[in-house]
Amino acid sequence: xxxxxxxxxxxxxxxxxxxxxxxxxxxxxxxxxxxxxxxxxxxxxxxxxxxxxxxxxxxxxxxxxxxxxxxxxxxxxxxxxxxxxxxxxxxxxxxxxxxxxxxxxxxxxxxxxxxxxxxxxxxxxxxxxxxxxxxxxxxxxxxxxxxxxxxxxxxxxxxxxxxxxxxxxxxxxxxxxxxxxxxxxxxxxxxxxxxxxxxxxxxxxxxxxxxxxxxxxxxxxxxxxxxxxxxxxxxxxxxxxxxxxxxxxxxxxxxxxxxxxxxxxxxxxxxxxxxxxxxxxxxxxxxxxxxxxxxxxxxxxxxxxxxxxxxxxxxxxxxxxx
Amino acid sequence: xxxxxxxxxxxxxxxxxxxxxxxxxxxxxxxxxxxxxxxxxxxxxxxxxxxxxxxxxxxxxxxxxxxxxxxxxxxxxxxxxxxxxxxxxxxxxxxxxxxxxxxxxxxxxxxxxxxxxxxxxxxxxxxxxxxxxxxxxxxxxxxxxxxxxxxxxxxxxxxxxxxxxxxxxxxxxxxxxxxxxxxxxxxxxxxxxxxxxxxxxxxxxxxxxxxxxxxxxxxxxxxxxxxxxxxxxxxxxxxxxxxxxxxxxxxxxxxxxxxxxxxxxx
Numbered sequence: 001x002x003x004x005x006x007x008x009x010x011x012x013x014x015x016x017x018x019x020x021x022x023x024x025x026x027x028x029x030x031x032x033x034x035x036x037x038x039x040x041x042x043x044x045x046x047x048x049x050x051x052x053x054x055x056x057x058x059x060x061x062x063x064x065x066x067x068x069x070x071x072x073x074x075x076x077x078x079x080x081x082x083x084x085x086x087x088x089x090x091x092x093x094x095x096x097x098x099x100x101x102x103x104x105x106x107x108x109x110x111x112x113x114x115x116x117x118x119x120x121x122x123x124x125x126x127x128x129x130x131x132x133x134x135x136x137x138x139x140x141x142x143x144x145x146x147x148x149x150x151x152x153x154x155x156x157x158x159x160x161x162x163x164x165x166x167x168x169x170x171x172x173x174x175x176x177x178x179x180x181x182x183x184x185x186x187x188x189x190x191x192x193x194x195x196x197x198x199x200x201x202x203x204x205x206x207x208x209x210x211x212x213x214x215x216x217x218x219x220x221x222x223x224x225x226x227x228x229x230x231x232x233x234x235x236x237x238x239x240x241x242x243x244x245x246x247x248x249x250x251x252x253x254x255x256x257x258x259x260x261x262x263x264x265x266x267x268x269x270x271x272x273x274x275x276x277x278x279x280x281x282x283x284x285x286x287x288x289x290x291x292x293x294x295x296x297x298x299x300x301x302x303x304x305x306x307x308x309x310x311x312x313x314x315x316x317x318x319x320x321x322x
Numbered sequence: 323x324x325x326x327x328x329x330x331x332x333x334x335x336x337x338x339x340x341x342x343x344x345x346x347x348x349x350x351x352x353x354x355x356x357x358x359x360x361x362x363x364x365x366x367x368x369x370x371x372x373x374x375x376x377x378x379x380x381x382x383x384x385x386x387x388x389x390x391x392x393x394x395x396x397x398x399x400x401x402x403x404x405x406x407x408x409x410x411x412x413x414x415x416x417x418x419x420x421x422x423x424x425x426x427x428x429x430x431x432x433x434x435x436x437x438x439x440x441x442x443x444x445x446x447x448x449x450x451x452x453x454x455x456x457x458x459x460x461x462x463x464x465x466x467x468x469x470x471x472x473x474x475x476x477x478x479x480x481x482x483x484x485x486x487x488x489x490x491x492x493x494x495x496x497x498x499x500x501x502x503x504x505x506x507x508x509x510x511x512x513x514x515x516x517x518x519x520x521x522x523x524x525x526x527x528x529x530x531x532x533x534x535x536x537x538x539x540x541x542x543x544x545x546x547x548x549x550x551x552x553x554x555x556x557x558x559x560x561x562x563x564x565x566x567x568x569x570x571x572x573x574x575x576x577x578x579x580x581x582x583x584x585x586x587x588x
Contacts, residue, residue, distance in 0.1 A: 005584060065414045065585045085420035093418045100415035104337045113333060116326035117421050145340075 001071035002225070003032040003057050031057040032068075033225035039203065041168075044195045046216035046233075047205040050315050054225040055205040059171045062203070063093045075169060089118055092162035096174035099154065100161055101146045107157035108142045111164060118165035125164065132160045136190055152183030159190065172204040176211055188214050209308035221314065228314065233307065240314055241305040244283040246276040251296040263290055277305075330426060331433035338437050352445055356389045359515060360453075374519050380546060383458045384517055386449060387542045392514045393442045395477040395537070397484040400431045404488025405497045414585045424485065424572060431481055460547055468554050469541055475561035476537040482568035483508070483533075489572070492579030508532075513539030533564040 006028055032054040039045050047055040060066045062073055064080035064087070073080055078087035101110040115125045133139055136156040141149060146157065155175065162170065172191065176184040192215055195202050206212055212219055212233070219236060221229040229236055246264065254271030263286045264278035278286045283302050291297055338344070363385060367378035376384065404427060407413040416423050450457060487504060490497050509515060512534035518526055529535040540557035543549045549557075 060414070060585050063418045065417050066583065067581050083417070088418060088420040091418075093415070095415070098411065098415055102333055102337065104340045105333055109329075109333050109336070113326070113329045114419075116329055117419050119420075 001032060001035050001058070001061060001068045001073055002030065003054075003061060003066060004069045005029045005031055030225050032061070034071075035222070035225070035227055037220055037227065037230055039201060041201055042195075042199040043218060044191075044202045044204065044216050046212035046219045047203060047222055048207070048212055048219050048311060049205075049222035049228075050207070053222045055222050056173055058222065059093070059173050059203065059205060063091065063171055064088070065093075089165060090167055091169040091171065092165070092167040093171045094158050094162045094173065094175055096155065096172075096177040099146070099158060101154070101157055103147050104145060106143045107146055107149075107161070110146070110157075110161055111142075114161055114164050120165050124166070128164050128166060129160070132163055135193065136160065136186075152179050152186070155179065155183070155187060156190075159187070163194070166198070167200065169201045170203075172202060174206055175204065176206065176208055184208065184210070191215055209311060213307050221311070223315070237304050237307060237310055238280070240310045243277045243279050243305065245303045245305055246278055246283065246287060246290070247301040247303060248274050248276065248290060249298045249300075250274070251298045255295055259295060260290075326421070327425070327429045330429045334430050334433035335436055338434060352393050352442060353449075356386065356449065359385045359389070374517070375548075376517065379456050379458055381517075382453060382456045383546060384542055385515075386453060386457060387545055388514050388538050390442070390446045390449070391473060391476070391538050391541055392509075392512070393446075394439065395473055395480055396435070397431055397477075397480050398435055398438060399501070400427075400434070400481070400484040401488040401497060401501055403427070403431070404485060405491035408488070408491040408579075408583065409495065411585050413583065417580075424576060427485060427488075428481060431484065432477075458546065460545070464551065465544065465554075468551065468558065469545060472536075472541045472544070472554070472558050472561060475558060475565060476541070478565050479533050479537055479561060479568065482565065482572060485572055486568065486575060489575045489579050492575075492582045508534045511535060512537045513542070517542075533561070533568075536561045536564070 031052075035054070035058055047058065049055050057066065061068050062075055062080050064083045067081045076087060076090055078084055080087065101107050102113075111129060114120075120128070133142070136159065138153065138156050138160070141153050141157070146154060149157065159175070175191070176187050179187065188211060191202065191204070194200060195215075202215075204211065204215060217233060218231065219229065219233050220227055221236075229239070243265075245267070248260075250272050255274070256271075257266060257269055260266060260274055260276070264276035264282075266274065267277050268275040276286070287300055287302055290300060360382060363378070363381050366373070367381065371377065373381065407416070407427075413423065416426060483504075487497060487501055490500055494500075511518065511529050511532055518529050518535060518539050521529070529539075536557050540549065540554070544551075544554040544557070
């Protein structure tokens, strides 16, 4: 699947603007180049990538908002951009920076409208609404104008509006953007629980590492419109971080940098607490050697590199080997 | 199905009520135009008895009713709402739902003007009262029914035009220029300011190739008794034809517009 946008360049200044009235340089941006993937029912997959990588564009094509420039996609057996009601009734899209709720009215009015649009029966509506409201703990805010709600409260209402018709597939585009840590965690916990109890297939984009780390077993890294990595979050670390981290604490006055350097690359240094990077296969030996040396070791911990470090490295390296 | 549109309509009316100041603000703009027109014609008729077959009272009646009909059938620049949906990407959230965007906006647009409609009716009664000595009142039941049908058709034409102009936003970043020009052109060609019979013959002929003359001019002519009931029926038929044509154009433009849609704003 690929998508190309058309845009214009303008040199700075008034004269350039005037020239632009008559002649404009047409440019094309390939937002999504070649993206190929398959997602199974009930999976919770994370799209990761820097701004402008093509995550949102991909989601928009999958939800039928955009036509791809080339290629095809099949979701639940439908081609999304044909926008067949039978497909539309089975998925939902939540965009963290857009809202579907009626801004000037309480969220409840939007829920009632969605009930009609998605043709949800009275019984299911009452049941689903109760369940969601309970889970998100938003009973008190249903009758307040949406624009008076905080961002976190609004996001919860957005989720309710999107889930009332029990979609089989849920696209979440930056659902935690702009939220404080507590609100982020609430939304995250909710998504996790919802995915487990309802077996909904969820694709999530985010540039918050926490979201992806907590929620997704599988990640797809999109970069410059291409897939850089598609697989287990655990093997992502193995593949892109060929070393482990040793966190060692020392007793008394600690150690000198020179004494510890031979065991591995010193990443963080304080006399009493040192972080070393050691090649994956040598991690165990290094730990054993440090313990059996005469350094005043208090504690030693072998750990994986933080996933955010791995991703940061991937993003800053720009080019990904396949 | 019907219930869906009923809820959209009720939401929109509720929404309008949250902007109470806006409702009152409608009332001022409406009347200013009429004052200007009646003043001008009153001055003109001081030195002349009839213009193109219109007596002074007929002209005032024409102007008052053209004003009344045009404010009964305006969409109050609904094209701006559509352009906003497209430019700000709010269209995206509406597109993913199993609903027709065109029907959705038609419902919103229609319920949006309900309150303004109430205000126009109150204003109009005051205007009729004020001009009662100079206005010609000539109505019977068939004429009332025909006029209502014509005005409903006029509203639908205006609504469809608004939707079409709004859709231009798929291709350009700004529709104000086009909107403004077309507004002035349509007000002129529809005879909102004065009977188009006063125009040079060429304009008059040209005006019959656009829908505008049928939206205001013909209904007012019917009211004044300057055309027969049967001619009025013909006018209505042509309006219906235009509705069909515009509906077809909307379908085509919508389809190709969507292919251009970029869903911007994240």
